[in-house]
Amino acid sequence: MSDLLAWLAALPLLGTGLWAWRRWHYPSFWLLAGYPVTALSVRASWRRVALGCGLTKKRQRWWFTTVPGAIASTGIVRVRRRFQRVAVDTKPFMWLPLPTRHGWHVTVWTLEGQTPSDYADAAERLAHSWGVHAVRVSSPRPGRVVLTATMRDPLITVDRLPSSPDLLKVTVGRLETGHPWIIDFRTVPHWLNAGATQSGKSNLANALLVGLAPQPVALVGIDLKGGVELTPYAPRLSALATCRSEAGRLLDDLVALMTDRMGLCRQASARDIWQLPPAIRPVPIVLLVDELAELYLMADKSEKDQIARTSTALLRVAQLGRAFGIYLFCCGQRIGSDLGPGVTALRAQCSGRICHRVNDPETATMTLGDLDPAALASARAIPAETPGVAIVAGQDGQWYRARSFHISEQVAEHAAHTYAHLTPSWEEITAHLPEPVTA
Ligand SMILES: Nc1ncnc2c1ncn2[C@@H]1O[C@H](COP(=O)(O)OP(=O)(O)OP(=O)(O)O)[C@@H](O)[C@H]1O
Numbered sequence: 001m002s003d004l005l006a007w008l009a010a011l012p013l014l015g016t017g018l019w020a021w022r023r024w025h026y027p028s029f030w031l032l033a034g035y036p037v038t039a040l041s042v043r044a045s046w047r048r049v050a051l052g053c054g055l056t057k058k059r060q061r062w063w064f065t066t067v068p069g070a071i072a073s074t075g076i077v078r079v080r081r082r083f084q085r086v087a088v089d090t091k092p093f094m095w096l097p098l099p100t101r102h103g104w105h106v107t108v109w110t111l112e113g114q115t116p117s118d119y120a121d122a123a124e125r126l127a128h129s130w131g132v133h134a135v136r137v138s139s140p141r142p143g144r145v146v147l148t149a150t151m152r153d154p155l156i157t158v159d160r161l162p163s164s165p166d167l168l169k170v171t172v173g174r175l176e177t178g179h180p181w182i183i184d185f186r187t188v189p190h191w192l193n194a195g196a197t198q199s200g201k202s203n204l205a206n207a208l209l210v211g212l213a214p215q216p217v218a219l220v221g222i223d224l225k226g227g228v229e230l231t232p233y234a235p236r237l238s239a240l241a242t243c244r245s246e247a248g249r250l251l252d253d254l255v256a257l258m259t260d261r262m263g264l265c266r267q268a269s270a271r272d273i274w275q276l277p278p279a280i281r282p283v284p285i286v287l288l289v290d291e292l293a294e295l296y297l298m299a300d301k302s303e304k305d306q307i308a309r310t311s312t313a314l315l316r317v318a319q320l321g322r323a324f325g326i327y328l329f330c331c332g333q334r335i336g337s338d339l340g341p342g343v344t345a346l347r348a349q350c351s352g353r354i355c356h357r358v359n360d361p362e363t364a365t366m367t368l369g370d371l372d373p374a375a376l377a378s379a380r381a382i383p384a385e386t387p388g389v390a391i392v393a394g395q396d397g398q399w400y401r402a403r404s405f406h407i408s409e410q411v412a413e414h415a416a417h418t419y420a421h422l423t424p425s426w427e428e429i430t431a432h433l434p435e436p437v438t439a
């Protein structure tokens with residue numbers, strides 16, 4: 001009896017201990033206590049869950065069944081047992097779930113006729129059945145899908161990671177998988193960064209600027225919000241255009257630079273500037289555009305020619321810039337075909353896509369375009385309380401939820417001043433161009 005009382009008294013202590021463990025060191029709690037229980041329960045409930053989520057298939061199987069027999073003269077029903085072919089619900093084979101930083105992942109063998117999209121369609125149902133924050137589906141090879149479950153939203157708080165030391169590569173945030181979110185201009189040269197107002201576009205541009213500021217690159221900006229966003233970073237910008245005519249001149253300079261670099265590469269038999277000897281390799285340039293739509297909006301017909309010229313120059317930079325070390329990062333609330341054919345063509349050249357919270361489904365569709373429909377649904381579900389959360393098309397062809405590090409204007413401004421001495425002057429960069437240059 002006293003033993004029982006001692007056990008009863010120990011229970012609250014045990015509960016408090018577990019609570020404190022979970023609260024103060026979640027990773028070890030998850031690995032040693034949470035994960036083993038979860039893995040066993042996921043395996044044990046897989047048949048029911050797969051059935052409920054429509055992931056089973058009926059298969060003909062030989063089954064030992066009981067069939068009603070004749071009634072004997074005594075009135076007793078004689079049952080017969082025999083093998084029979086019957087249709088049985090078959091579940092896909094599942095390996096043992098393995099732990100991840102924020103949950104677990106498991107490989108499942110698809111049944112005949114199933115594709116990964118069947119699992120993607122059932123992802124929300126699976127998440128509810130397992131009581132997890134989200135289930136993501138990927139397919140490493142034909143016939144296998146990997147279900148990745150996150151126990152709670154890993155993007156609620158995102159700690160800043162050290163930036164990448166590689167040229168033109170910046171760690172701007174975290175993916176929901178826990179991996180760093182990296183923008184690498186050498187792999188994906190041009191980016192579209194869309195989202196409603198206050199969704200976190202400028203914060204991401206700040207993160208990019210802070211990451212690129214210590215690198216040997218020239219940063220140039222087009223800020224058609226009258227320069228209010230980018231002017232504080234002017235010490236680290238080689239050129240800044242704050243109105244459409246300045247933007248036009250800057251883009252003309254970039255096109256002329258591109259033509260000049262083309263000649264340089266041709267002479268050296270190089271396909272791009274990265275094949276040139278470092279001594280003659282020109283400095284890479286990253287162009288940040290804030291509020292892209294302002295470049296295209298026409299107040300009256302007199303602006304038509306100017307817009308057409310600017311839009312063509314931007315498109316040429318997007319088409320040819322990669323080989324000649326000119327990269328684009330365009331931010332905008334709407335990046336749609338309603339702004340004109342130039343935008344549609346520009347969008348086609350920007351393979352890097354980032355979609356923050358959007359107000360209308362069209363913007364998500366325009367930004368993420370041909371990605372999985374689940375990515376569009378996910379972009380539309382980003383809540384206003386988590387600015388900086390975005391859907392990102394990854395370099396591996398998958399899409400991810402991600403969140404940028406919070407980089408305040410002050411931090412970005414401080415970085416711009418700290419690395420001001422690394423700013424190549426625009427006059428120097430464009431010195432040998434035949435046309436007049438923008439200051
Ligand atoms: N990753 C983040 N973590 C925390 N807060 C963030 C994050 N990203 C943005 N914010 C905050 O959200 C607010 C809006 O961010 P931001 O100015 O980047 O939005 P925006 O999309 O550029 O808006 P606008 O279109 O009006 O310029 C800011 O107060 C910013 O500090």
Ligand SMILES: [Mg+2]
Nearest residue numbers: 201202203229
């Ligand atoms: Mg902004």
